Amino acid sequence: MIKYFRYFFLLLLFACEGDSDVSPSNSGENTGTGGSLARFTISGDYLYAVDAQRLLTFSLEEAMSPKQVDLFELDWGVETIFAMDTLIFVGTQTGMHVFDITERSRPGYLSGFEHVESCDPVVAQDTLAFVTLRSGNSCRNGINRLDVLDVRDLRDPKLIRSIPMQNPHGLAVRGKHLFVCEGQFGMKVFEIQENAALEEIEFYSSIRSKDVILSNDSLMVVVADDGLFQYDYSDVSNISLLSQIRKEF
Amino acid sequence: MKSIVRNFLLIPVLVIGILTLENCCYDDDCCYGDCDPQREWGLKAVYSNDLDDIIALEQPRSLVNPSKIYLYRQYLLVNEAQKGIHIFDNSDPRNPLPLHFLKILGGNDVAIKDDVLYADQFDNLVSISLASVADKLEKERLEDVFRNFNAYDVRPEESEVYYECPDPALGTVIDWVADSVDYPCYTY
Numbered sequence: 001m002i003k004y005f006r007y008f009f010l011l012l013l014f015a016c017e018g019d020s021d022v023s024p025s026n027s028g029e030n031t032g033t034g035g036s037l038a039r040f041t042i043s044g045d046y047l048y049a050v051d052a053q054r055l056l057t058f059s060l061e062e063a064m065s066p067k068q069v070d071l072f073e074l075d076w077g078v079e080t081i082f083a084m085d086t087l088i089f090v091g092t093q094t095g096m097h098v099f100d101i102t103e104r105s106r107p108g109y110l111s112g113f114e115h116v117e118s119c120d121p122v123v124a125q126d127t128l129a130f131v132t133l134r135s136g137n138s139c140r141n142g143i144n145r146l147d148v149l150d151v152r153d154l155r156d157p158k159l160i161r162s163i164p165m166q167n168p169h170g171l172a173v174r175g176k177h178l179f180v181c182e183g184q185f186g187m188k189v190f191e192i193q194e195n196a197a198l199e200e201i202e203f204y205s206s207i208r209s210k211d212v213i214l215s216n217d218s219l220m221v222v223v224a225d226d227g228l229f230q231y232d233y234s235d236v237s238n239i240s241l242l243s244q245i246r247k248e249f
Numbered sequence: 250m251k252s253i254v255r256n257f258l259l260i261p262v263l264v265i266g267i268l269t270l271e272n273c274c275y276d277d278d279c280c281y282g283d284c285d286p287q288r289e290w291g292l293k294a295v296y297s298n299d300l301d302d303i304i305a306l307e308q309p310r311s312l313v314n315p316s317k318i319y320l321y322r323q324y325l326l327v328n329e330a331q332k333g334i335h336i337f338d339n340s341d342p343r344n345p346l347p348l349h350f351l352k353i354l355g356g357n358d359v360a361i362k363d364d365v366l367y368a369d370q371f372d373n374l375v376s377i378s379l380a381s382v383a384d385k386l387e388k389e390r391l392e393d394v395f396r397n398f399n400a401y402d403v404r405p406e407e408s409e410v411y412y413e414c415p416d417p418a419l420g421t422v423i424d425w426v427a428d429s430v431d432y433p434c435y436t437y
Contacts, residue, residue, distance in 0.1 A: 030362050030363045031321075031360070031361060031362040031363075032319050032320050032321030032322070032326075032360065032361045033319065033320045033321075034317065034318070034319050034359075034360060035317060035318050035319075037316075037317060038317060038319075038358060038360070039357070039358040039369070040358045040359065040360035040367060040368075040369075041360060042360045042361075042362045042367075047360060047362075047367055049358070049369070049374070049395070051369075051372075051395040051396050051397050052396055052397055052398065053396065054396065056394060056395070058367075058374065058391075058394075060362060060365075060367075063362070063363060063365045063376070064365060064376050064378060064387065064389050065376070065389055065391075066367065066374060066376060066391055067391075068391070068394055210316075211317070211318060213318055213319075213320055215320050219342055221318055221320060221325065221342075223315050223316070223317075223318045223327065224315075227312055227315060228312065228315055228318070228325075228327055230339075230342045230343075230345070242342045242343045243342060243343050243344060243345055245312060245327075245337075245345065246312070247311065247312035247313060247314075247315060248311035248312065248313055
């Protein structure tokens, strides 16, 4: 019996933690860029981090000695954090939460958007947020889809549309293009149209992917189960491999 | 209402906490499956709270379980789940050059600002000065800020061995040595 509990709680603990995808979560000269599966992000002099159920804020005023300045309790199953301007999007297994960090040391809770239990990184651009829901042995529900949310009213995000997917992990958005990692199935590229409709314009079955970073207008870094891959994506219809670092089997 | 919801959500956390202890066989009632003997020859954890044992700059190594990725200036970082970070010079993305493996036991996430790298180290937050890599690595640790519970899950690489169920209160597991182990865990 204990054995079963053990697996049960391991499932709970590590649900969805293992994989995720990437998108630019912050930028600027002094800080770097993580993927959409990141649990840390830096904005200004503050580090925002999520653990399994909380959003923590650290002041980096003394760079080597961060100080915790805030703590916000969320629901169990927090997975990812994404910063956009003065906003923070937190992806959890039950939804998406939006915080205002205009006052950087004290994130203010704006809204929560609930969806079915699933693994779900979130990225955002302008007035839209993109959330992937994924099934998998550690993600309790068997839903695979991409949700597009209208976040013009940050206090009341609205689901615009859901697109069925195969096994979406991380994602990244740049300009009118949205890149979604489909795990072992490859990578999909969508064009974001005027009315927030998404048109799938490419499906690269050869680009197996768990997470992705778009670093400038040409460099795409992808992590997959079998290693690390870099591509030139300046022509999204003709993404080309630059280099690969294969993992050791 | 919100606080009620929060308190309610705490319950699974507590339950998990208790199960974690039980999983780790701290009491006489615990035995696995068909009641394994309570003392076995196995692997005993070696603990340390010395940051020099937990964080170190090492030679580059192969990717085994690549997870989070991070770009900073000309560097490409790839987390090796729970072990540390592969650092590549990515000045030419056609030819990334392995520079270092930054060992961070219990590390899964990373962010960098002004040449200071921040990472989780189990439930602690560590800061590492990248400007110091040429000399002695400068590092600090803020303890017990996260609740990730992953320190309980540390286990030896070997399969089918008995081992001492880790007790994070004693420090970070930096090694395993053969010894007799009371109420062991088991790797399947």
